[in-house]
Amino acid sequence: MSNDTSGIEKPTPNDWFSIPEHGENSNAETRLAELEGYITPSSRFFVRSHNPTPTIDAASWHLRLYGDGLAEPMELDYAALQAMRQTEITRAIECAGNARAFFAEHYGQQAGGAQWHTGAIGVARWAGVRLRDVLENAGVTAHACDVLPVGLDHKAFARPLPITKAMADDTLIALRMNGERLPADHGFPARLVVSGWLGAASIKWLGEIQVSTQPLHTHWNTRDYTLAGPAYPPQPPADGIPITVMPVMSVIELDWNAELSAGTRTIRGRAFSGEGRVARVEYAVNDDPWRNATLEEPNIAAAGVRWVFSWTADPGEHVVRIRATDENGHVQPETVPWNDHGCLYNAIIAHTVRVTG
Known part of the structure; x- marks a missing residue:
């Protein structure tokens, strides 16, 4: 089934894309959970057009x-x-x-514009x-x-x-x-x-x-x-x-409110900084301390890096948080100040994951 994206030429099936709320029909957000590999295929690359x-x-x-x-x-x-x-x-x-x-x-209020998540x-x-x-x-x-x-x-x-x-x-x-x-x-x-x-x-x-x-x-x-x-x-x-340079940012390759089965799970994602290579990615599950994720190759300045960690997931609802640091010492913050256009939200995001028994 395809989304309503009449302003876009390529197919935008639900399996690959979601449509941001309040976005025009020429916008489509990549479902990161469906990606494999470092390069985003052109067919699955997000579309943002005015x-x-x-x-x-x-x-x-x-x-x-x-x-x-x-x-x-x-x-x-x-x-x-x-x-x-x-x-x-x-x-x-x-x-x-x-x-x-x-x-x-x-x-508690929406900033103006398409309500993108992290795709x-x-x-x-x-x-x-x-x-x-x-x-x-x-x-x-x-x-x-x-x-x-x-x-x-x-x-x-x-x-x-x-x-x-x-x-x-x-x-x-x-x-x-x-x-x-x-x-x-x-x-x-x-x-x-x-x-x-x-x-x-x-x-x-x-x-x-x-x-x-x-x-x-x-x-x-x-x-x-x-x-x-x-x-x-x-x-x-x-x-x-x-706005010029993009700040350091990390994303999890899971859908929102993802559901996983219990057991040892491999969690992947990506991190990026417009100002250089990513030096470190850390993760925390619930109230556990921050731990280092493993960075994979390649790690290219202004293109980013994929990261991975192994998680023994017990049944229940969990919150996974990720933060990245680039080679210039820029770290994802806990919060970012409000801005009227809703740009450059790179704060650490609490990602809810439901684990079934």
């Missing part, structure tokens, strides 16, 4: 580059990008609203052209400040990057995902992959790139995808602090 997936013909598509931060405007077609030197990276993409549903659990994250092998190479071919100047990629969805989603991030070695214009042509729902014919940053920075269905000598602003870095609220001072023209 508009329905557009239909784009690669034969007539082109990428337009312009702005006062370039020596001259330039256009590239699909064949031209394919002919450039290709680079492959393994990176995670995570929605900044991942785990938003837990604001309601902690604060709005995936890891893939992305291949394409370094954005830096494209910008250098267009004659990016020393005075360039911001880069604004714009999507070809019907509302032209756009969010700027500072030139330093645009020129990073692992910021790609991706043409392939997991060894195959980009699927439509994930940005065909070309998308950005901005390593370690919120998913909204990795613009899908790329159509144009403006390079400016002045700071650029859109709705998506001034009125959304910001940390706004009592704990966060505004940074005008933004209503809060624009």
Whole structure:
């Protein structure tokens, strides 16, 4: 049986996806309990789109580059990008609203937006052209400040990057995902992959790139995808602090209110940090002390690591908690401050598991 996701092209069966409450029909959350292996298959990769997936013909598509931060405007077609030197990276993409549903659990009220649990994250092998190479071919100047990629969805989603991030070695214009042509729902014919940053920075269905000598602003870095609220001072023209790097986070590969049979069970999950490799993952069952989980290979910066531990599960209802620490010493907190847009919820989550006799 499939979910109601008419804005998405690929199948979204209930076995693989759940639909976040208050999400548009172009959003689908991966059921982590159904994943195997380090890489998330494209067919099971979560979908977060602000508009329905557009239909784009690669034969007539082109990428337009312009702005006062370039020596001259330039256009590239699909064949031209394919002919450039290709680079492959393994990176995670995570929605900044991942785990938003837990604001309601902690604060007693929902933060605005789709009520994701923890399945709005995936890891893939992305291949394409370094954005830096494209910008250098267009004659990016020393005075360039911001880069604004714009999507070809019907509302032209756009969010700027500072030139330093645009020129990073692992910021790609991706043409392939997991060894195959980009699927439509994930940005065909070309998308950005901005390593370690919120998913909204990795613009899908790329159509144009403006390079400016002045700071650029859109709705998506001034009125959304910001940390706004009592704990966060505004940074005008933004209503809060624009989100960039994703924090350290861990997820359990179990459904919510999972049911297991009693006995020795292997519990798996994933941990991720936008700022480096994961150094440690710990688990605690009920009121037991924290213990170290085993980290598996690979462990890739800005892509994450899988972890595992063995649990002798007795009948009854249990609470499992996980916390991750990255190589820079960032640790998942017990709580996070409220923010109006419900972003960056990376607090330790109590995961209820019912064990049957």
